[in-house]
Every structure is written in C-alpha cells, then in structure tokens.
Amino acid sequence: MPDISIKIFDIIIKFIYGGIISLEKLENSVVFDLLITSNELNLDELVELLQTHFVDNNDSWLRRNFSQVHLISYQTKNFRIIQEFCNEIIAKYSNTIFKSESFPTLPEDTLISIVKQDSSQLEESKIWQYVIQWGKAQNPTLPANLDEWTSDNFLTLKTTLKNCLPHIRYFSISSEDVFEMIFPYQQILEPKLWSDINSKLLAPNKPIASTILPPRKILNETLIAPNSLSSNIITDENALKISSWIDRRESRLTKYTKNNPYEFKLLVRGSRDGFNVKTIYEICDKISNTVIVLKVKDTGEVLGGYIPCRLDKNKDEWIYSQDSFAFSLKTKNSILSRVKNFDYAILNYPQQLKLFFGNTLCLVGNVKTDKECCSFKSKVSYDKPVRSEKFINSNLGDKSDFNVEEYEVFTVSKKINL
DSSP states (O other): OOOOHHHHHHHHHHHHOOOOOOOSSSOHHHHHHHHHHHHHOOOOHHHHHHHHHHHHHOHHHHTTTHHHHHHHHHOOOOHHHHHHHHHHHHHHHHHHTTTTTGGGGHHHHHHHHHHHHHHHHHHHHHHHHHHHHHHHHEEEEEEEGGGGOOOOHHHHHHHHHTTTGGGGGGGSOOHHHIIIIGGGGGGGHHHHHHHHHHHHHOOOOOOOOOOOOOOOOOOOOOOBHHHHOOOOOOOOHHHHHHHHHTTTTTTTTOOOSSSEEEEEEEEEHHHOSSBBBHHHHHBBBBBOSEEEEEETTTOOOOOEEESSOOOSSOOOOOEEOOOOEEEEOOOOSOOOOOOEEEGGGGEEEEEGGGEEETTEEEESSSTTTTEEEEEESOOBBSOOOOGGGOOOOOOGGEEEEEOOOEEEEEEEEEEBOO
C-alpha cells in the first residue's frame, strides 16, 4: 500500500464512490502525485483521465518539469499518453527541453536519446553547447572560469560526457563555431577526432578515420529571419499555431510547422506592467495586429485572442472585424473560435475597463483579483465557446468567471525572408 497524503486519499475516495473529480483548483504537482498514486492503486480509468488532463490542459507544466515527468513515465507501464507526449517533445521540440529549468537534472539516458535524434531542428553547435552545459551541471565544483581549468577538470567533464559525445555531428559544425565553441574544450575529445575535425575543415575531400555521422534532417522550408519568443505563457509551437490561424492555414497540410513567418513582439506583461485592463489600452493604443494570451488561475488554461484592428484608449465602441478570433490553446484539440458577427467583433470600452471578444472572452477591471473576467457558452459574435461547460457557474446562467494568473499582449508582424 503506497504512502498516501490525506488530500490525495480524499480525492481518490470521492472518485471511487461518486465518480467525481475536480482538478481545477489543485496544484499541478498535486495532480501529478495523484496520477502516480492512482497507478499504484491500479485505478486505470483515473490514470488515463489524469494523463489526458495534463496533456490537453497543462502541457506547459509537463515541459517545465520534463526531466521528472520523462523519468517517471518511462518507469511506469501505464503512462502511455504522457510517454507519447514526451516522445513528441524529444523528436520535434528538443529546444524546449534544453531551455527548461529542469534540464540540468535530465537523466543521462534521456539526454543521449535527444542528442541522437535525426529530426532535431537545432544547429549542431547549439546542441554541443547544451551538452557542455549539462556536463558542467553534473560537476558543480568545476571552476566557472575556463581559463582556470586543469587537465583533471577537463578529464572530469570528459568522463561525465563519455556516452554522449559520440552522438554529436561534429562535421556539421561550421569552422567559426568549431573555433569558438569546440576549441576551448578540445581536451575532452579524443585526439584523433579533434585532428580529423580540423583536417575536414582544411581539406574537405581528404579521407579521415573518424566516423562522420549524417547531418540532421532539417525541414526544407523557406528560411525566415529568426526571433526569440519572449513569453512566460506560450511556447514557440503555440505561436506557430496562432500564426497559422491568422493566415487561415488551419488544415494539417497547410499549417505552419517549423518556421514562423510572424514576429511576436511583447508589449504588455501583467506581472511587469500591471493587471488592470486600462494598462492594455494605455500601452496598445492605436496599435493593430495584437495577440492577447492569458493563463487562467487555478485551471492552467491558456486562453486568448487576435485583434487585427486598432484599439483606441479614447473611445468606447464596438469595433468591426472579419478576421478576429478567440482561442484556447492545448497540446491536442485546441479551440479556435472565429468571429461571425463582424459588427460586434471587439468591444473597445476603456472607460469601463472592458475588452471583449464578443461574449466569448471578456476581460474586465483587474484581471488578477476582481474575478470579473468571463466567457459565455452562447455563440453570439463568435462561432464557438473557448471554455468547457464544466467551468460554467450555474448561478450565472451560461457564464463562467475566472481570475488571471498572468497575461501578455504581443504585436505580430511579418518577418523578412532571408
């Protein structure tokens, strides 16, 4: 019998005897502990429900805690849904793992499986840098200044990375990056490999003894000038999805999958600039093509919308738009709600501290504390609701209200093709 906390025991008892479970107000760490305990008790139905809940509604937490999630999921037979999620992240979005807070604690086997991936879209020099970063994290006593390293220090790092280094595609790294990034750490490479790397750069057609791994399978898409997404809420793939919706590329065959043609420039962040709707109007006045994203408190939902027209801090009016939309972002089955009543697309009411996408997504007052933000089930101006019926407050008709944990506003503009 596993050691079960009172909180988790109470949740499980209610599920067993009443078939009822409410996850909205639970911390994600508690829900994950609940998942582990449910599996230990062979509650297969609850295990599947909790995995689906995580992948559909709280994938950002899974990414941030990827090291722990990946390790536990592969130690457990029944975590098939989360295992598939981890496999997709490793195959397609390894960059999110490298940038996560839990990256230094990644198990060696997981790091090797990532580095071995043919489909990684990262530059080889970046992969090298992350591998070095991981190796240093396993040896915190190594000097911070590389100039102070001894031969023993390099040997320590070499020993730590001995199973990972053979999978780096050294011969896909440019001469400039070899000099800047690999040369300082040449002592952790076998002398023959280091010699062959230099020989290949100086005489590309000369045969060498070292194994040349094939280059990674970079997708052949139009090269777009890159930018770094500055967000505490959405990921690069979320931004790709929003960009696809902006350009009405919603089918599997036409949606953007790797290179985002839009730049997302952060204008407003609640934790930095304030949580009052007035702040949005003040900073975004006369700016068009904005995307608002917000993380709902307690539920972890990521809701938002696209405003192609200009907001105006001096007018209270309904704004006409044929292209605005609201959304709910999930790993699978995200919700896109397009405007259908063009005359009532965006409620621009700065004097009343209101900013509405019809009645599908409504921001009011202080979005963090007032609990006046809401979403309606009825489809008046947009073609579908963005929140589940389970959030509807029966005392408020078809309305669900909520507070916001964090929100961000971006201006989006087309990048320049290189």
